Amino acid sequence: MIPCPQVGRSNMTSVQPVCHSDHMPAKRVLVTGSSRGIGRAAALRLAESGWSVVVHGSSDSDALTSTVEELGKKCGGKVFENLALEGAADRLFAGVLESGPIDALVNCAGIYRQASFTDSGDAEWSSAFDDIFQVNWHAPLRLTRLACQHFNIRGSGRVVQVCSRVAHKGEAMAASYAASKAALLNLTRSLAVEHAQTGIQHFAVAPGWVDTAMARESVQVKIEEILEGIPAGRMAAPEDCANAINWLLSGEADYMSGLVVDINGASYLR
DSSP states (O other): OOOOOBOSSTTSOOOOOOBSSSSOBOOEEEETTTTSHHHHHHHHHHHHTTOEEEEEESSOOHHHHHHHHHHGGGEEEEEEOOTTSTTHHHHHHHHHHHTOOOSEEEEOOOOOOOOOTTTSOHHHHHHHHHHHHIIIIIHHHHHHHHHHHHHHHHTOEEEEEEOOTHHHHOOTTOHHHHHHHHHHHHHHHHHHHHTTTTTEEEEEEEEOSBOSHHHHHHHGGGHHHHHHTOTTSSOBOHHHHHHHHHHHTTTTTGGGTTOEEEESTTSSOO
């Protein structure tokens, strides 16, 4: 396995994107939150399709290293920034560009936290709201803006926002999370219109329940109730989401810029 270059730190040396032919470098994509869950599955699926994948995690964790090892030569870089911190998105993107341009961005990193809108204390509510919006909205918003400025220079690019079914239907005890994902959905639609003639396409996926480590923490006590509400009879696998992301970045969906793909086993149709 060829070590994946690390980028995004001032003491790291710049590296070139991994090439998959003698003449043409692979298209390069940044996938945030790619140490586990949907992000990891997306990174691996895109690599199968020939992308050079820059992986990201909040820290240089064993999980991120595992993703890098599985990608092998298809790894186009490794960055670690805690997106809850001020300026993290700018540092992350600048570090990625140190080793070459990118052709696509997948904003997958996100956090989920429950809090009662009326019964939570002010400090608890404010903390949950600030953390959720920083990671789920402000960071991907900033990364999207930086990416689009970069794509404008290059003449093309694609962005996929990983949102949620709750952006459409809401969820009790998760108002901040639902609002942050709804903001991303409408950012996608607005930018699709704004950039329709620029060569930049915008997409989103809106999964329902997905069988990830983060979801398992909250579903065990109500798994039967959850499955009863999914006509397909199972939660989505991360790979179900990864397949949709891969298609959206394939070029086959470019005329459908602004598309939001629902991935929920027919549990919510609109």
